[in-house]
Amino acid sequence: MIKVTNLKKRFGDLVVLNGIDFEVKDGEVLSIIGPSGSGKSTLIRCLNFLERPEAGVIEIGGVRVDAEKCTNKEIRQLRLQTAMVFQNYNLFKNKTALQNVTESLIVVKKMPKKQAEELGMELLRQVGLEDKRDNYPATLSGGQQQRVSIARALALRPHAILLDEPTSSLDPELVSEVLQTIKKIAEMDTTMIIVTHEMDFARDVSDHVIFMADGNIVEQGPPAELLDNPRKERTKQFLRTFHANRKR
Ligand SMILES: Nc1ncnc2c1ncn2[C@@H]1O[C@H](COP(=O)(O)OP(=O)(O)O)[C@@H](O)[C@H]1O
Ligand SMILES: [Mg+2]
Structure with a gap:
């Protein structure tokens, strides 16, 4: 399972993560939504130390890293617990589809x-x-x-x-083919965090x-509750704006 406790990150004077806490059980899918600039990417990048948080404890797959006192070895172990899709x-x-997939197996494993x-x-x-095994990325669609x-x-x-x-x-x-692929992977009990x-x-x-808004978790819960019956005014406002923009 994944457990994040009191995760904090700032860029200069800008507080981007203001003490974030959450858990994801094995095989579960967590979605993170929120307005642009709210800290979603920073949060996900802190989980593998692509960004270094100032404080907080990250536990993934039995590896526990305390950002305030951790070794490079612990960071390397933490990084092996996750893979990122950008x-x-x-x-x-300069590598084919198959070579892109096998690279880490050959080099890391x-x-x-x-x-x-x-x-x-x-x-x-x-x-x-x-x-498409022998296709180079330039000859593939975005999806x-x-x-x-x-x-x-x-x-x-x-x-x-x-x-x-x-x-x-x-x-x-091209969006739906990728969402369908992610859904299929999720149904194979892959643990996922998706912005x-x-x-x-x-x-x-x-x-x-x-x-999320302004570096804080405003509200969290099962999708039916949070997306269809939000309790906080900030969440309602975000979802209203989102639906209004989509209708345009
Ligand atoms: N490397 C960086 N240096 C300075 N500010 C950054 C950096 N990365 C992100 N920020 C700022 O942190 C805030 C959160 O950014 P980000 O995590 O990308 O938000 P989101 O993914 O929710 O749109 C924004 O105000 C952004 O400008
Ligand atoms: Mg982002």
């Missing part, structure tokens, strides 16, 4: 190439791209590139997958939703 895919441009390729093909099958990056994230069998707005860069007609603006998807796939 808004802009971040694939290696020292897996023999043939075995890595067999596992890589299995993962490409899971995201529906076995016929296909994002599905490769999801297969790559699964390769090292991390304790959890962290997805930061995985469909925000996609043309509208998203796709409210219908969040309602459908999440076990738990957090609404």
Whole structure:
């Protein structure tokens, strides 16, 4: 399971995370929603120390790191517990789809190439791209590139997958294939934290939703409660604005 306690991060004078607490049980999906600039990306990046928090305790898959007193070795162990899926895919441009997926298996796990390729093909099958194994990213659609990056994230069998707005860069007609892929992976009991603006998807796939604003968790709960029956005025306002913008 994942447990985050009193996580704090500032950039200069700007407090971006103001003491964040939450838990995700094994196999569960947590969605994080909130206005732009509320600290969602910073939160997810602090979980693997892509950003270094000033304070707080992060526990993932049995590794516990106290940001105020931790060693580089602990940070390395923590990083192995998660894999990240970025808004802009971040694939290696000079590697094929299959090579993107097998890279970490060969370099980090020292897996023999043939075995890595067999596992890589299995993962490409899971995201529906076995016929694209030899394609370079430039010859794939945005949706296909994002599905490769999801297969790559699964390769090292991390304790959890962290997805930061995985469909925000996609043309509208490509969003659903990626959401369907994420849903399928979630149904295989993958633990996930996903920052998203796709409210219908969040309602459908999440076990738990957090609404963030200004570096704080304003409200959290099951999706049906938080998205359809929010208690806090700030949450209601965000959802109203969101639905109004969508109708336009
Ligand atoms: N590397 C950085 N240096 C300075 N300020 C940053 C940095 N990264 C993010 N911020 C600021 O922190 C706040 C939260 O950003 P972010 O976590 O990206 O929000 P969100 O993902 O919710 O849109 C914003 O005000 C943003 O400008
Ligand atoms: Mg962001």
